[in-house]
Amino acid sequence: xxxxxxxxxxxxxxxxxxxxxxxxxxxxxxxxxxxxxxxxxxxxxxxxxxxxxxxxxxxxxxxxxxxxxxxxxxxxxxxxxxxxxxxxxxxxxxxxxxxxxxxxxxxxxxxxxxxxxxxxxxxxxxxxxxxxxxxxxxxxxxxxxxxxxxxxxxxxxxxxxxxxxxxxxxxxxxxxxxxxxxxxxxxxxxxxxx
Numbered sequence: 797x798x799x800x801x802x803x804x805x806x807x808x809x810x811x812x813x814x815x816x817x818x819x820x821x822x823x824x825x826x827x828x829x830x831x832x833x834x835x836x837x838x839x840x841x842x843x844x845x846x847x848x849x850x851x852x853x854x855x856x857x858x859x860x861x862x863x864x865x866x867x868x869x870x871x872x873x874x875x876x877x878x879x880x881x882x883x884x885x886x887x888x889x890x891x892x893x894x895x896x897x898x899x900x901x902x903x904x905x906x907x908x909x910x911x912x913x914x915x916x917x918x919x920x921x922x923x924x925x926x927x928x929x930x931x932x933x934x935x936x937x938x939x940x941x942x943x944x945x946x947x948x949x950x951x952x953x954x955x956x957x958x959x960x961x962x963x964x965x966x967x968x969x970x971x972x973x974x975x976x977x978x979x980x981x982x983x984x985x986x987x988x989x990x
Contacts, residue, residue: 805957809884812949812956813895821897824947828911833944840922847929855981856925860918863973867917867966871910875961881907885952894952902953909954912962913969915941920970925977941966 826832841860845853883906884894919941923934945963948954 801957805955806884806890809949809955810890810893812946813884813952816895816950820950824950825897825900827944828947828951840926843926843930844922847926852981856977859973859977859981860921863917863921863970864914866973867913867969868910870969871908871913871962871965875908876903876905876910879907880905881958883953884955895950896952897950900951900953906954906958907961908965909945909948909958909962911948912941912945912954912959913966915944916963916966917970917973918966920967921973924971924974 885901919937923937926933
């Protein structure tokens with residue numbers, strides 16, 4: 797059963813990774829680059845401070861950093877190093893079939909995707925913080941996370957199952973971080989703006 801699932805995952809990866817062109821190569825490469833989104837992250841921090849005030853906004857910003865630290869550390873140190881599933885670009889059976897961009901092949905192991913885990917954690921957490929203030933923020937951030945996650949398949953460094961498991965884990969950590977912050981910060985009178 798597991799072998800069948802992994803074969804389907806590999807076949808789906810090869811199909812999706814095989815759909816490419818030079819325009820999308822550049823777009824997906826930059827979408828996947830960690831520093832490309834720094835101005836966007838600064839905008840999200842600004843929105844948190846704008847809607848919650850300095851004190852609460854900065855505490856929410858710290859909770860975002862904690863969420864990121866958890867998703868990134870667990871995906872890398874526990875799952876990738878523990879499960880040791882080769883990335884498509886390092887899998888000897890298919891590595892010559894994989895479309896790569898700018899010779900980027902990623903680290904040796906890929907299950908599950910840290911990119912997917914991180915961006916879905918941030919999307920769910922910040923989306924839930926801003927949902928009462930900005931109508932479609934949660935949906936927009938989840939779509940953003942999905943595009944970044946898909947870019948990892950496009951670039952050849954993750955299987956779809958890597959992305960799906962990373963997205964589920966990241967979303968769960970994002971929701972738990974939101975729940976804890978809501979319980980201990982957002983409902984606490986000393987953190988509420990007047």
